[in-house]
Amino acid sequence: MTTETVNESLDESHDDEHHDHKMTGIKRWLYTTNHKDIGTLYLWFSFIMFLTGGALAMVIRMELFQPGLQIVEPDFFNQLTTVHGLIMVFGAIMPAFTGFANWLIPMMIGAPDMALPRMNNWSFWILPFAFAILIGSFFMESGAPNFGWTFYAPLSTTYSNGSTAFFVFAVHIMGISSIMGAINIVVTIMNLRAPGMTYMKMPLFVWTFFITAYLLIAVMPVLAGVVTMVLTDTYFGTSFFDAAGGGDPVMFQHIFWFFGHPEVYIMILPAFGIVSTIIPAFSRKQLFGYTSMVYATASIAFLSFIVWAHHMFTTGMPLAGELFFMYATMLIAVPTGVKVFNWVATMWRGSMTFEVPMLFSIAFVILFTIGGFSGLMLALTPVDFQYHDTYFVVAHFHYVLVTGSLFSIYAGAYYWLPKWTGHMYNDSLAKWHFWCSLISVNLLFFPMHFLGLAGMPRRIPDYALQFADFNKWVSIGGFAFGLSQLIFLAVVIKCIKGGDKAPAKPWDGAEGLEWTVASPAPYHTFSTPPKID
Amino acid sequence: MSRGNQSWLIGAWLFFTSLFSSSAWAETQLNLTKGATAVSREVYDLHMLALYICTAIGVVVFGIMFWSMVFHRKSKGAKAADFHESTKVEILWTAIPIVILIAMAIPATSTLIDMENNDDSDLTIQITGSQWKWHYKYFDQNIEFYSVLSTPREQYENQNGSFEGNGAEKGENYLLEVDRHLVIPVNKKVRFLITSDDVIHAWWIPAFAVKQDANPGFINEAWTIVDEPGIYRGQCAELCGKDHGFMPIVVEVKSAADYDTWLNEQHALIAQAANAEKASLSASMSKEELMQLGETTYMAYCAACHQPTGLGLPPMFPALKGSAMATTGKIADHIDMVLNGKNAMPGFGKQLSLKEIAAVVTYERNAWGNDTGDLVQSSDVNAASGSK
Numbered sequence: 001m002t003t004e005t006v007n008e009s010l011d012e013s014h015d016d017e018h019h020d021h022k023m024t025g026i027k028r029w030l031y032t033t034n035h036k037d038i039g040t041l042y043l044w045f046s047f048i049m050f051l052t053g054g055a056l057a058m059v060i061r062m063e064l065f066q067p068g069l070q071i072v073e074p075d076f077f078n079q080l081t082t083v084h085g086l087i088m089v090f091g092a093i094m095p096a097f098t099g100f101a102n103w104l105i106p107m108m109i110g111a112p113d114m115a116l117p118r119m120n121n122w123s124f125w126i127l128p129f130a131f132a133i134l135i136g137s138f139f140m141e142s143g144a145p146n147f148g149w150t151f152y153a154p155l156s157t158t159y160s161n162g163s164t165a166f167f168v169f170a171v172h173i174m175g176i177s178s179i180m181g182a183i184n185i186v187v188t189i190m191n192l193r194a195p196g197m198t199y200m201k202m203p204l205f206v207w208t209f210f211i212t213a214y215l216l217i218a219v220m221p222v223l224a225g226v227v228t229m230v231l232t233d234t235y236f237g238t239s240f241f242d243a244a245g246g247g248d249p250v251m252f253q254h255i256f257w258f259f260g261h262p263e264v265y266i267m268i269l270p271a272f273g274i275v276s277t278i279i280p281a282f283s284r285k286q287l288f289g290y291t292s293m294v295y296a297t298a299s300i301a302f303l304s305f306i307v308w309a310h311h312m313f314t315t316g317m318p319l320a321g322e323l324f325f326m327y328a329t330m331l332i333a334v335p336t337g338v339k340v341f342n343w344v345a346t347m348w349r350g351s352m353t354f355e356v357p358m359l360f361s362i363a364f365v366i367l368f369t370i371g372g373f374s375g376l377m378l379a380l381t382p383v384d385f386q387y388h389d390t391y392f393v394v395a396h397f398h399y400v401l402v403t404g405s406l407f408s409i410y411a412g413a414y415y416w417l418p419k420w421t422g423h424m425y426n427d428s429l430a431k432w433h434f435w436c437s438l439i440s441v442n443l444l445f446f447p448m449h450f451l452g453l454a455g456m457p458r459r460i461p462d463y464a465l466q467f468a469d470f471n472k473w474v475s476i477g478g479f480a481f482g483l484s485q486l487i488f489l490a491v492v493i494k495c496i497k498g499g500d501k502a503p504a505k506p507w508d509g510a511e512g513l514e515w516t517v518a519s520p521a522p523y524h525t526f527s528t529p530p531k532i533d
Numbered sequence: 534m535s536r537g538n539q540s541w542l543i544g545a546w547l548f549f550t551s552l553f554s555s556s557a558w559a560e561t562q563l564n565l566t567k568g569a570t571a572v573s574r575e576v577y578d579l580h581m582l583a584l585y586i587c588t589a590i591g592v593v594v595f596g597i598m599f600w601s602m603v604f605h606r607k608s609k610g611a612k613a614a615d616f617h618e619s620t621k622v623e624i625l626w627t628a629i630p631i632v633i634l635i636a637m638a639i640p641a642t643s644t645l646i647d648m649e650n651n652d653d654s655d656l657t658i659q660i661t662g663s664q665w666k667w668h669y670k671y672f673d674q675n676i677e678f679y680s681v682l683s684t685p686r687e688q689y690e691n692q693n694g695s696f697e698g699n700g701a702e703k704g705e706n707y708l709l710e711v712d713r714h715l716v717i718p719v720n721k722k723v724r725f726l727i728t729s730d731d732v733i734h735a736w737w738i739p740a741f742a743v744k745q746d747a748n749p750g751f752i753n754e755a756w757t758i759v760d761e762p763g764i765y766r767g768q769c770a771e772l773c774g775k776d777h778g779f780m781p782i783v784v785e786v787k788s789a790a791d792y793d794t795w796l797n798e799q800h801a802l803i804a805q806a807a808n809a810e811k812a813s814l815s816a817s818m819s820k821e822e823l824m825q826l827g828e829t830t831y832m833a834y835c836a837a838c839h840q841p842t843g844l845g846l847p848p849m850f851p852a853l854k855g856s857a858m859a860t861t862g863k864i865a866d867h868i869d870m871v872l873n874g875k876n877a878m879p880g881f882g883k884q885l886s887l888k889e890i891a892a893v894v895t896y897e898r899n900a901w902g903n904d905t906g907d908l909v910q911s912s913d914v915n916a917a918s919g920s921k
Contacts, residue, residue, distance in 0.1 A: 067703060068691045075775045075846065142848050148772045154749060155732040155774060159664075159877055161849045243750020249733060250748055284607070286617040314735060314770075315746045316753035319649045323642060330634045334627055341626045344598050349614040351607045362602070366595060373587035380637065382644040383580045385744045386565055389735065389770040454562035455739045457770050460778030462689055464709050469561050 022523060030125070033117035035102045036521060040420070041124050042099030043413075047489070049091030049131060050406075054482050056084040061478035064471050069462055075161075077461035078146035083134065085149030089267070090174045091131050093401065096409045097270040098181045101209050103420065105185065107514040107521065108203050110194030110530045115187040123180035130173035137163040148459060150260070153241035153252040157233040168231045175220045182216035185209055194513070196532035200294070203512055204287060207294050208273030211301045215262045215269075218305075222259040226252065250315050257308035265304045268400060269297055271368075271408035272339060275361045277512070278415050279343050282358035283350030284509040289342040296335035296342075303332050313384045322381045329379035333372070340369055355507070356430040360411035363438055364404060371399030374449065389459075392452025398445045410437075410488065417495050418502030422520030425495040433491060436484035443477030566739050569761050569786075573742035575644045583637060590633075648742075651754045654724035656717070662727075662734030662747035662769065663879060665776035665837065669715050676799045679884050681833065682779050683712045686841075689779075708778070709766040714785040718792035719762050727753045730879065735771035738784055744770055759786045775846075776837055806886065813888040813911040820895070820908055827896025830889045834881060835897075843901040849877070854901040864907055867894050868917045882918060887911040 022028050022037075032038060060080050063072050072080065102120065106113055114120050137144040142162035147155040156164060189210045193202070202210075229252075232238040239245020241252045272293075280287040287293065309317060309325040317325075343365050352358070374396040378384050387393060410433075417425050447470040452458075456467045463471065505515040517525045567577045605611045661668040670677035688703050704710070717723045727736050729747035737744040741757040759765075767782040787795060818826075832841060839845045843854035853859045858867055871890055874880035881890065891909045898905045 067707065068689055070691060073846075074778065075849070078772070078775065078777075146774075152733055152772070155772065159732050159774060243748075248751070250751070283605075283613065285613040285615070288616075289618050289623055291618065292623045314744050315748065316751070319646065322645060322649070326641065326645070327638060330638060333634060334630050337630045338623065338627060340594060344594060344601070345622070346617075347598060347601045348605065349611070349616075350601070350605050351611045351613040352602060352605055353607045354602075362598075365598070369591065369594065373591065376587060376637075377580070377583045380579060380583060380641045382576050382641055382648055382742070383565075383583065385648070386576060386580070386739060386742055388744060450561075450563050453565045455566070455767070457737075457768050457778075459772045460768075462708060462778050465703060465705075465707050466561060 031121070033113070033121050034523060035106050035114045035117070035120065036420075036523065038114075038120050038124050039099045039101075039103030042095045042102060045124070045127060046092050046094075046096035046099060049087050049095070051485070051489075052135070053084050053087035053092055054485065056080045056087070057478065058482050060084065061475040063461055064463070065475040066472065067463060067465055067468050072461065074461045075146055076143065078148070078459065079138065079144040081459055082145045082148050082151075083138070086134060086145075086171075087131070088401070089149065089263070090171075091127075093267045093405050093409070094178065095127065097209075097212070097267070097405075098178075100270065100274070100409075100412055100416075101181070101185050104416065104514060105188060105206055105209060106192070107517065107525055108206050108512055109189065109192060109197055110513050110526045110532070111188060111192035112524065112527050114184050115192055116184045119180050120184055123177045123184065126173050127177050130170045130177070133166050133173075134170040137166045140166075150256060151227075151230065152256075153230060153233065153249050156230050157241060160234060164234045165231065168227045171227045172224060175224045178216050179220045182213035182220070185213040186217070189213075194526070194529040194532055200291070201532060203273075204276040204290060204293050204297075205273035208269045208276075208297055211297050212266050212269045215266050215301055215304065219259040219262040219266075222255060223263075226255040226259065229255075250312070253312050253315060254309065257311045258305075260311065261308040262301075262304040264397075264400070265300060267405050268368075269300065271364070271405045272297060274408045274412040274415075275343065275364050278357045278361045278411050279346050279365075281415070281507050281509040281511065282355060282361075283347050283352050285346060285350040287342070288345035288348075289338075292338055293342055296338045299335040300332060303328065303335070307332065310379060310381075310384070313381050314388050326379055326381045330376065333376050333379075336372055340365060340372075355414075356425070356427065356434055357411045357415035359431075359434045360407050360414065363434075364407045364411060367399055367403030367407065367442075371396055371404055374399065387452060389457055390452035391448045391456045391458055394458050395445050395448035395452060398448070402445065403441055407437075410434075413488075413492075415507070416514075417492070418506045419514060419519050419521055421495050421499075422502055423495050423499035424502050424506065425491050426499060429487060429491050429494070433484060433487040436487065437481060440477050440480035440484055444474055444481050445477075447473050447477075568740040568742055569759050569763070569765065570741050570757055571760075572644070572648055572757070573740060575640075575647070576742040579640055579644055582640065586633060586637065651724055651756050653722060654756055655721040657724045657726060658715070658717070659726045659728070660715075660736050660747065661730055662736065662773070662780075663730035664732065664774050664877075665769070665780040667711075667715075667736070667780065667782060668730075668884075674796065674799075675803065676796070678713050680711045680713045680715060680783070682708070682781060683710045684708050684779075686836075706766065709768070709781045709783070711781055711783045714764070714783045716785045716787055716792065716795050717759070718789055719759055719786050720789075722756055722758050724754065724756045727755060731877075732773045733771050734769050734773045734780070736767075736782060737770040738765050738767035738782060740765045740767075741784075746771055762786045762788050762791070779837075810886055810888070810911075813886070814915055815912075817910055818888070818892070820899075823892045823895040823908060824899060825892075826889065827892035827894075828900070830885065830893045831896050831900075834885065835893065843897070843903075853897050854903065859897045860903050860905055864894070864898075864909060864913070865917060867898070868909065868914055872914070872918055887914045887918075890914045 023031060029037065029041060059072065063070055063077060102114065140163055145151070145163055145167040146161055189206060229240040233240050233242060239247040241247050241249045243249065276287055276293060307325060307329045309321060310329040313322055374392065378387055378393065378396060414425060414430060451467055451470050454466065456463055502519040504518050506519065513530060565577055565580050567574055657672040659670040659672065666679050666681045668677065668679050684704065684707055688707060725736070727745045727747045728751065729749040731749060733749070734747040735744055736747055741759065743755045743757055745753045745755040763786055765784045765786065769777055769780040838850040839853050843852060845852040858870065868890065870878065871894055872880055872882040888911045891911045891914045894909045895907065897903065898907045
């Protein structure tokens, strides 16, 4: 894209300081309607949730370090896996992306703020309550939800342990928060683009969030519907998912995965946007195939609505259903492949340097693609009968969610930290974070492929002896990966407190309006819109 | 090679072998099993085909990427080219993957059609999952039985308490062994009808490439023809609550002659049990006998939820120690609960004999200091079940 800014946007930002109107202390954060403050809140919240969910994972890996029941009871083990999944999906990955959206979309499209700032405040501040309820259920007599993050009925209804109502309420709040955040993103992008910024001139980052927001608006109400049916089945005597009353437990899975599959793209499309921003910057070359990237993203979003039952091949679908969902799922490989090829073509004959954001982006491309390969294998129905509900699946979705989504979040965080804090991060500490994470994450998740192929089911607290060796390695990798993330915390705190002063545009290949304002970005930017040619 | 080098290598080797000390490296399986049926071999081939294709694509794509990372770096003086789109290239790399996908979809489709053909079976067995055991019922044979994990609790509960000690020595088929195997004949098409009594379970034997969900209130079909007699092991594959990790599946495949012998044995055993049931009605057992049988039965069928201590895991699984049900409550209600169940509590009328139910009720009313002194006989249980 050719984005050129009028100089005055930079000049203007200098004398912004005197009309900030920001409150001091806790009130600034409670009452804020500023997109940058809310972005910061989202990012910190998601990191705290990431460490919390990670702590649960550490206990899971301690229990699985060797055969036998060592430290937790089987029922508590199920609570750990359930809450780990819910926290990582709804508490860590999704809010982190909303944080990026808040900080960057207005600056990238030359808008002064999000279109609906008060709703923005609300959509963040209900989140801590949702997670307080969810995590608080650990301390109730019944314990936390123990039916897996997918909460299949009737395990989550007739056979649940009494905390289902809290789980349902927490999910409702998370859903409302996501819907509000998504509406805000859509309204902002449609209405507040700077004059001259047509849709096809928007940065790809903005495109991916735009499409993701539509996915959220489409499927979050479906999740709300299904948890409500779980609630009434559990407490009000309905039989949506109970055959004895004319219902069907498999219908639960259809409704859940109609939400659930678009949900996984909600967690990866923004990652594509971040990586598509960073790879061109450090290859010093424009993104290859911008238009095809937009269409590929839209195709993936469309396909995400017609593949949900590939999570359910073993539920006893008719042959025609299995074939349809197998073919549709395999098709996703095409637009996803286009994306990977475009990234490689962007690097090809570039002039590359390997700063930490680029390192995480390259790791993303390779490791996400490995997760994509196992996804393609899982799409083949006959073989899925063998892979389904084993550690092969666990390996697959951790490759796309951890080395995919999470690595893109790290790449983006390092890339924009100078803009957010006004300081450069400590490069050697950041490199330690990258290399420790890269090595340990593969030790953690790669052997899970072997465990799954050898026949280890997921969600079990104890296992047969032939799985012992790999589980030991996986646990060691898990502990190392967990510890490595504390390095990131240290980098961020150091970067906020000090470090080399960051110029307005610290990366020579970076493009976009956010680099035309000072670092750190002034409290108010683009009060008068920039002009785009 | 110098001596120094050699000792370093030996040291490294010792370090790595020590990491694998818990079991021999040779036992560790890396890849999917080929299994013991024509279908499972087809599935294996499909898996390998997909794996090779993915590996080949990975080598090409990552190869180009690494080439670029090595040769097109700024530190080597690389100047960025300025190409940034090509419709031709985009069409090319959309079309090639589609061709590859079709090449994978064709064998996948034919295998799938094969797997879903449930016609012309020689034998039908109904499989019912429940928390946390399997029930097998042979059609037209009047044979049915439950199959429960047989690994002793001491082995998985690490009862000597130490983290390193591993409790009791773990057996060869730790967590993959059951009290009664499902027995099927070799080279016959066996059809499975799979369902559940409570939550969703999944019946999975990797060697047959059969994995099918057991849905409460619905019946799923699957089939297999096994070519080799032997013992095949699998596990429940769908999260089904607390003891999901503790409901293995063991299938014993027998030659036609051995299978017939087994059938005859089963019929003889059933006749014997019926006689014993009749005899127990008129017999009266002593408290010692009842308590002894009661304890064994309790440990096998009740302790998973209500715990060996009788304390349960409230609020999901209530305590029996000191509970109204097992002390001051009416004996008839207690028998009714064990026979027919209520909510999450399953009924045991079908799976336990009159004698066992009488013993377990007696045990629960007298163990852990409940000391009611009540004795329950088979005839009491028979009366209660008859009145229903």
